[in-house]
Amino acid sequence: MTTIIYMVRHGESPKVGNERTRGLTDKGEQDTIKVAESLKEEGVEVFVSSPYTRSVETIRGLAEYAGKKVDEIEDLRERVFASGDTRISDEELLPLLKKSFADPNFSLPGGESNAACQRRAVAVLDNLVRTYQGSKIVIGTHGAVMTLMMGYYDSRYELDFLLQSSKPDVYRMEFNGLELLGIERVWN
Incomplete structure (x- = not known):
């Protein structure tokens, strides 16, 4: 039974x-209007x-168009790079990303590693595919966590991919049971 996951990286x-x-x-x-139009x-x-x-x-506009609500799942949050909730500047983030993708277990104090x-x-993604087999699912996500989820199934999704993805961006993942059949970019 085919399950489709649409990974929607957030907008600017x-x-x-x-x-x-x-x-x-x-x-x-x-x-967000373009995202809704492209997937409605x-x-x-x-x-x-x-x-x-x-x-x-x-993804809220798309969900409203479909007459659905957006369920928020804490474990889909962006990778925690450091303690606190303040955004890390792009200048500080790039070296951290490079180090994190070179060493998946690297983390700053109070932060988490790519591996964690x-x-x-992936545990959330696995649960969604099991629970909603045969369905189409949209996941509102972030660049790093999206890359790590997709990279779990296909090693081509790594740092270079993350740095080249856009905000927003949309990828279609097709599963047969828990087996990934393919990933395709569907955002223009």
């Missing part, structure tokens, strides 16, 4: 603020998201 968000509560920029809000005919039945505001907001983030997020 402000570069300052609290990690959990940062919303979307004007461009990010406009892109797919017949998505289940909508789950990271609890971070920018991820929920990116991947375990928690």
Whole structure:
């Protein structure tokens, strides 16, 4: 039985603020309409998201179009790079990402490693595929956690992929049971 997962990376968000509560920029809000338009005919039945505001907001319009609500799942949150909820600047983040993808067990004090983030997020993905077999599911997500989930099934999804992905971005993962059949970018 085929299950389809649409990984929807959140739209553009402000570069300052609290990690959990940062919303979307004007461009990010406009892109939510494009996300909804691009997937509204797919017949998505289940909508789950990271609890971070920018991820929920990116898929909310699509869920409302389908007459559904977005279920927030804590273990879909973005990788925790350091203690606290303040955003790390891009200049600080790039060296951390490079080190994290070179050593999946690397973490800063109070943060988590790529390996730990991947375990928690893949457990959610596995549970969704088991619970909603034969369904179409949208996951509102973040760049690093999306890359780690997809990379669990296909090693091509690593740091270079993450750095080249856009905000928003949409990938379609097709499963037969728990076996990944393929991943395809569906965002233009």
